[in-house]
Amino acid sequence: MQTEPLHIMPWRIEDIDLNRIDRQRAAANENLLLLLCAASFIESGSDLYTSNLSVFFDGDPEISTWLNTEWEPEELQHGRALKAYIGHVWPEFDWDDAFEQFFAEYSKTCSFEDFEKTRALELAARCVVETGTATLYRAIRESSDEPVLREITDNIRTDEVRHYKHFLKYFRQYNKIEGNSRLAVLGALLRRVREIRNEDSEIALRHVLAARYPGHAHDPAYQRGRAAQVNAVVRRYMSADMCVKMLLKPLDLPAKIQPGIRYPLTKFTQHVLFR
Known part of the structure; x- marks a missing residue:
């Protein structure tokens, strides 16, 4: 029986020497580490989203195969890479327990009700998600001066851009x-843009904060304040121009029309990303 060839990963976390991490430099940016940990939770739950997408695209072997053999393994590696980084900088942080608490809540929010009504529109929405993550990891890289984190996030950003191109195709x-x-x-694009900073991110960060600062686990005011500080870390490095350029592609607009929609789309994206 013929089997599918194994996917060769573009990069491997096992090939990155995590002992090169400048722990003192990394630990100095507590809010960035909180953001990384939240991102690691969401990336590590990608298999649940993949299973839903696979069902949604049942009967299309090309998309299903790509989702299961390339997209999911790469997304899960993002989670492993960020988890490994956090483990080197915060060895005392119980990532597994915090993730278990997060996933118990997060898994209840993933449903087909969140998908668009048609396959094409859901694929357009997926372009938005990949745009958001590529923009986020670029901003994290720019906001950090720790070399290993910059290498990891640059690898992840490159993956996300490639994923975007697949979903666009x-x-x-x-x-x-x-x-x-x-x-x-x-x-479809605007609906998903509104969700870039959505419930998933809020759930993830809330569980990170509860695990890191258990004394404030039931203090909503503290959690809101820390969440604002965490979001502010990368906000000035977020590129609305990059987002809009990627968002315009599914619309396939004539060149003469693009300037007319670029400005309001940029303002809308800035409001969502930078508020």
């Missing part, structure tokens, strides 16, 4: 079949 294939209007595609 599949969107174009399905949109030829479905014939969605640009207005329908724009609606």
